[in-house]
Amino acid sequence: MPPTPTAGGAAPAEVTAQRPPAVELEGITKRFPGVVANRDVHLRVEPGTIHAVVGENGAGKSTLMKILYGMQRPDEGTITVDGEQVSLKRPTDAIKAGIGMVHQHFMLADNLTVLENVVLGSEPKVPIVLSRRRARERIRELGRAYGLAVDPDALVEDLGGGARQRVEILKVLYRGARVLILDEPTAVLVPQEVDELFANLQELKREGLTVLFISHKLDEVLSVADAITVIRAGTTVTTVTPDEVTARDLANLMVGHELPSPEPRDTEITDTVELSLRGVTVAGADERPLLHGIDLVIRRGEIVGVAGVEGNGQSELLAAVMGLVELAHGSVLVGGEDISGWSTRERRERGIACVPEDRQRDGLLHDAPLWENTALGQQTQAPYVRGRFMDRAGARRRTVEIIETYGVRTPGTEVRAGALSGGNQQKLIMGRELTAEPRVLVAAHPTRGVDVGAQAAIWAELREARDAGLAVLLISADLDELIGLSDTLVVLYGGRMVARLDPASTSLDDLGCYMTGTDPAGGDELDVDTAAAQAVAADRAATGTPDGAGPG
Amino acid sequence: MKADRILLSLAAPVLAIALAVIVSTGVLLVSGNSPGEVFSLLGDQTTQLGEIVKTINRAGPYYISAVAVAIGFKMKLFNIGVEGQYRLAGVVAAAAGFSLPLPGYTRLIGVLAVAVLVGSAWAGIAGLLRAYRGVSEVISTIMLNTIALGMTAFLLTRYFKEESADGTVDFATRTARIPQDGRLPDLDWLIPGEIPGGVHLNAFVILAALVGVGYWILIWRSRFGYDLRASGANPVAARASGVDARRMTFLAMAISGGVAGLVGLSTIIGEEPYSYTDESFLAGLGFTGIAIALLGRNNPIGIAFGALLWSFMDIAKTPMSRSDLPREITTIMQGITVLSVVIAYQVVERVVERREAAITARSGESEPPPPADPPSEPATAGVPT
Numbered sequence: 001m002p003p004t005p006t007a008g009g010a011a012p013a014e015v016t017a018q019r020p021p022a023v024e025l026e027g028i029t030k031r032f033p034g035v036v037a038n039r040d041v042h043l044r045v046e047p048g049t050i051h052a053v054v055g056e057n058g059a060g061k062s063t064l065m066k067i068l069y070g071m072q073r074p075d076e077g078t079i080t081v082d083g084e085q086v087s088l089k090r091p092t093d094a095i096k097a098g099i100g101m102v103h104q105h106f107m108l109a110d111n112l113t114v115l116e117n118v119v120l121g122s123e124p125k126v127p128i129v130l131s132r133r134r135a136r137e138r139i140r141e142l143g144r145a146y147g148l149a150v151d152p153d154a155l156v157e158d159l160g161g162g163a164r165q166r167v168e169i170l171k172v173l174y175r176g177a178r179v180l181i182l183d184e185p186t187a188v189l190v191p192q193e194v195d196e197l198f199a200n201l202q203e204l205k206r207e208g209l210t211v212l213f214i215s216h217k218l219d220e221v222l223s224v225a226d227a228i229t230v231i232r233a234g235t236t237v238t239t240v241t242p243d244e245v246t247a248r249d250l251a252n253l254m255v256g257h258e259l260p261s262p263e264p265r266d267t268e269i270t271d272t273v274e275l276s277l278r279g280v281t282v283a284g285a286d287e288r289p290l291l292h293g294i295d296l297v298i299r300r301g302e303i304v305g306v307a308g309v310e311g312n313g314q315s316e317l318l319a320a321v322m323g324l325v326e327l328a329h330g331s332v333l334v335g336g337e338d339i340s341g342w343s344t345r346e347r348r349e350r351g352i353a354c355v356p357e358d359r360q361r362d363g364l365l366h367d368a369p370l371w372e373n374t375a376l377g378q379q380t381q382a383p384y385v386r387g388r389f390m391d392r393a394g395a396r397r398r399t400v401e402i403i404e405t406y407g408v409r410t411p412g413t414e415v416r417a418g419a420l421s422g423g424n425q426q427k428l429i430m431g432r433e434l435t436a437e438p439r440v441l442v443a444a445h446p447t448r449g450v451d452v453g454a455q456a457a458i459w460a461e462l463r464e465a466r467d468a469g470l471a472v473l474l475i476s477a478d479l480d481e482l483i484g485l486s487d488t489l490v491v492l493y494g495g496r497m498v499a500r501l502d503p504a505s506t507s508l509d510d511l512g513c514y515m516t517g518t519d520p521a522g523g524d525e526l527d528v529d530t531a532a533a534q535a536v537a538a539d540r541a542a543t544g545t546p547d548g549a550g551p552g
Numbered sequence: 553m554k555a556d557r558i559l560l561s562l563a564a565p566v567l568a569i570a571l572a573v574i575v576s577t578g579v580l581l582v583s584g585n586s587p588g589e590v591f592s593l594l595g596d597q598t599t600q601l602g603e604i605v606k607t608i609n610r611a612g613p614y615y616i617s618a619v620a621v622a623i624g625f626k627m628k629l630f631n632i633g634v635e636g637q638y639r640l641a642g643v644v645a646a647a648a649g650f651s652l653p654l655p656g657y658t659r660l661i662g663v664l665a666v667a668v669l670v671g672s673a674w675a676g677i678a679g680l681l682r683a684y685r686g687v688s689e690v691i692s693t694i695m696l697n698t699i700a701l702g703m704t705a706f707l708l709t710r711y712f713k714e715e716s717a718d719g720t721v722d723f724a725t726r727t728a729r730i731p732q733d734g735r736l737p738d739l740d741w742l743i744p745g746e747i748p749g750g751v752h753l754n755a756f757v758i759l760a761a762l763v764g765v766g767y768w769i770l771i772w773r774s775r776f777g778y779d780l781r782a783s784g785a786n787p788v789a790a791r792a793s794g795v796d797a798r799r800m801t802f803l804a805m806a807i808s809g810g811v812a813g814l815v816g817l818s819t820i821i822g823e824e825p826y827s828y829t830d831e832s833f834l835a836g837l838g839f840t841g842i843a844i845a846l847l848g849r850n851n852p853i854g855i856a857f858g859a860l861l862w863s864f865m866d867i868a869k870t871p872m873s874r875s876d877l878p879r880e881i882t883t884i885m886q887g888i889t890v891l892s893v894v895i896a897y898q899v900v901e902r903v904v905e906r907r908e909a910a911i912t913a914r915s916g917e918s919e920p921p922p923p924a925d926p927p928s929e930p931a932t933a934g935v936p937t
Contacts, residue, residue, distance in 0.1 A: 041889075322792065324791065344792070366785070376782060377793035378793075379782075389774050389775060390773060411912060423910075
C-alpha cells in the first residue's frame with residue numbers, strides 16, 4: 001500500500017502525538033553465540049519525528065536495526081508498528097509493514113539508471129513489461145513531494161554521494177515506507193551534503209514520515225533529531241530530547257560507567273624508540289585524506305592504544321605501518337630506520353607483526369590446514385622454511401607449540417582453519433604473531449568475538465610480550481581493553497590524531513568527546529587542527545623526541 | 553581421522569566413475585547402441601600392447617598441458633592460452649632444433665629451453681596485463697591464442713620452412729628434421745617383446761613425469777608454491793602476509809606458459825617426424841589440458857590418471873569406428889567423466905567439511921557459557937555490527 005504522499009497520512013507533526021507510536025520495541029533481546037547483542041531494549045518512536053539512536057561501536061545499534069528491518073530475529077520481545085504487533089521474519093515483511101532501510105554503504109547498481117535502481121526488486125509482476133513512464137512519473141512525484149531531486153534517467157555511476165543517498169531514500173519511499181531507518185547516513189557524505197540530507201529529513205518529517213537515524217556523531221544528532229535514544233552495551237539507557245542535553249552529556253551517556261584504571265605494571269617503559277610515524281598521510285578517494293599527518297612514537301615495552309569510532313583512519317593506520325598502502329606524505333621508522341619504502345614482506349622479516357582487524361578476511365586461509373595458517377606472514381622465516389622450501393615438520397612443531405601455549409581447541413594441526421570457531425582462530429593468530437618474537441606488533445581488535453576466558457589470556461600474553469620489550473600499537477573499539485592495556489592513549493577522529501591522553505587519568509567525558517569530534521572544553525565541534533597540533537606536541541614532549549628530529 | 557579422509561577422497565573417484573558409466577550407458581541406450589559392445593571393446597583396448605603404448609604416448613602431452621593449466625588454477629588464474637603458447641613454442645623450438653649450433657645433447661637441452669622461454673614469454677604478456685592493468689587473463693589469453701596461431705603460420709612459412717635440397721618449391725610446410733642428438737631416444741627396450749604396428753614408446757612420457765615431479769615440488773613443497781597457493785586461496789590475506797600479488801600473478805602465468813611450451817614437443821623431439829609439420833603437430837591440446845586439470849583436481853597424480861583416461865578414450869576412437877560403433881561416443885564419455893568428477897568431488901568435499909567442523913566442535917569447544925548478565929561495560933567486543 002504505497003502512500004500517495006500528497007493526500008496520504010501526511011498529518012502535521014503536532015497532532016501525531018495522539019496516534020500510536022510509529023514503531024515500538026519492547027523487551028528486545030538478541031543473543032549470538034557467546035555474546036548478547038541486545039538486552040531488554042525498549043524504544044518508542046513517535047510518528048512524524050526524527051528519532052536518533054546513538055551509541056558506541058558494538059553497542060548493538062546495528063543489530064537492533066537489523067531486527068527492526070527483519071534481517072535478524074529477536075530471541076525475545078515484541079515489535080509494534082502503528083499500534084499493531086508484527087513479526088518480521090525477513091526484510092520483505094518489514095517493507096510490507098512500511099519500514100525501509102537506507103544502508104550505510106549504498107546498495108546501488110552503478111551501471112543502471114536511477115529509475116532502474118529504484119524499481120529494482122519491486123518490478124511489477126503483471127504486466128511483465130515494466131512501465132518506465134509510470135515509474136518515472138512516480139519517482140518525479142516522490143522527488144517533488146519530499147524535495148529529493150534526482151534525475152530518474154541519470155546513471156548512478158555519474159552521481160555523487162549525496163545524490164546516491166537520495167536514490168537510496170527514494171528507493172525506500174517507492175516501496176511505500178512510512179518509517180525510514182538510516183544507518184550512519186552521514187558517514188559517506190561531505191559536510192555540505194550532510195546539510196542537504198538534513199533538509200531532506202526535515203521534509204520527510206513534514207510529510208508525516210518517521211525517521212530512525214543511527215549515528216555516533218553527536219553534534220549532528222543534536223541538530224537534527226527530535227528525540228535521542230542512547231544505547232550502551234546492548235541495551236537502551238535512556239531517551240532524551242536535544243534541548244535537555246549537551247554533546248558532553250550524550251558522550252557521557254554513551255560511554256557509561258567510570259573507566260577501569262589501567263593495571264599497574266612493574267616494568268618500565270624504555271626510552272628506546274621502536275616505531276615512529278612522522279606526518280603519515282594516506283590519501284583518500286576525494287580530497288579528504290583518510291589519514292592525516294599522524295605523528296606518533298612507540299617505545300620498547302610500550303603499548304599505545306588507538307581509540308576512535310571505527311572508520312576514522314584505524315584501518316589506514318594499520319595498513320601504513322604494514323606497508324599495505326602507499327603513503328601520500330610522511331614516513332614510518334623502525335628503530336630509527338626509515339622503512340617507508342619497504343615491502344610488507346621486508347617489514348615482517350624485520351620483526352613487525354600484525355594481528356589484522358578482520359581475521360577471516362585478512363588473516364587466514366580457510367581451506368588450508370592449521371600448520372599452513374601459522375606460517376602465513378612468516379613463510380620466509382624459520383621454522384617455517386628451510387632455504388627455498390617449506391619446512392613442514394618445523395611448521396607443524398611450531399603449530400603444536402602454539403596450539404598448546406595459546407589453548408587453541410582443535411583435534412590437530414591438519415584441521416582446516418575454517419573449521420575452528422572464531423575465538424580459536426583468533427588465538428591461533430595471536431599465537432603465530434607473538435611466537436615470532438617481533439619487535440613491533442600492530443594489533444587490531446585482538447579480542448573481538450573472543451570469549452571472556454580467551455580474552456583474559458590474550459591480554460595476559462600482550463602484557464607479557466610488552467614487559468619483554470615489545471612495542472605495541474593497539475587498535476581497538478573496546479575501551480576496557482584500551483584503558484586496561486595502554487600506556488598511552490591516542491584518539492583518531494576523521495583521520496587525525498586529535499588527542500594524546502594518559503589512560504590513568506583520562507576522564508570518560510573527555511574520551512567520549514574526542515571520539516565523537518566534540519570539544520571537551522566547550523561541547524562544541526572540535527577544532528581538529530588545534531587538537532591535532534596539541535596531540536603531536538604532547539607526544540613529542542612525553543616521548544622526549546625533539547620536534548621533527550629522529551629518535552636519539 | 554586422517555584414514556577417514558583418505559577413505560573419503562577415494563570415494564570421490566569411485567563415485568565419479570560409477571556416475572560416468574551409468575550416464576554413458578544411458579546415452580548409448582538412447583542412441584540405439586549396445587553398451588555391452590562398447591564397454592567390451594574398451595576393455596579389449598586395455599589388453600593390447602600397441603594400444604597401450606599409443607595411449608601412453610598420447611598421455612604425455614596431455615599431462616604437461618594439464619599441469620600448465622593447473623599451475624594457473626592453483627592461483628585462481630585461468631590460463632586458456634596454453635593452446636597458443638605451446639603452438640608458438642613448438643614451431644620456434646623445432647626451428648631452433650635444427651639451426652642451433654649446439655654440440656651433442658646440449659642441442660636437446662637447447663630445444664627444451666627455447667620451448668620453455670617462448671611459452672613463458674607468451675603467457676607472460678597475459679600475466680603482465682593482468683598484474684599491472686587488471687586485464688582478465690581469460691580474455692587476453694584467448695586473444696593471444698589467435699595471434700599465436702597466426703604467428704605460428706607466418707613464422708613457419710616465412711622463416712622456418714625447410715628449403716628443399718634442389719631449390720625447387722616445396723609446398724609441404726614443415727621445418728627441417730632435428731638432428732639425432734636433439735632427439736629423445738625411444739623406450740622400446742623397456743617393453744618385453746615387439747610392439748605391433750610400428751609404434752615406439754615415446755620417451756616424452758619421462759619428460760612429462762619430470763614435469764609432474766617439478767610441479768609437485770614447486771607448488772606443495774617450495775616457499776614460492778606456498779605463496780602461490782595462499783594467493784589463490786585468499787588474496788587479501790596473502791597480501792597482508794607479505795606476498796607481492798602482482799609479482800605472483802606474473803610469475804604464475806609465466807611458469808604456466810613455460811610448462812605449456814613443452815606440450816607440443818612430443819612429435820618434435822620424441823617421435824616421427826622430428827619436426828614441426830602442420831599434419832603431425834597435434835592441435836587442441838591446450839583445451840584438452842583444461843578438462844584434464846579439472847579431471848585430476850590439479851593434483852599431480854590425479855592429472856596423470858586423467859591424462860591416461862583421456863588419451864585412452866582418444867585412442868579407442870579408431871577401433872570404435874572400425875567396429876562400426878559411433879566414435880563420437882568416446883567424446884561424449886570424456887565430457888561426462890569430467891562432469892561426474894566435478895560433481896562427485898563437490899559432494900564428497902561437503903561431507904568431509906561437515907564432518908571436520910563437527911569433529912573440531914566436539915574436540916572440546918567447552919567455551920564458558922555467555923554471562924547471563926553481560927558486564928555493564930561499554931562495547932562488548934564482538935557484537936556483530
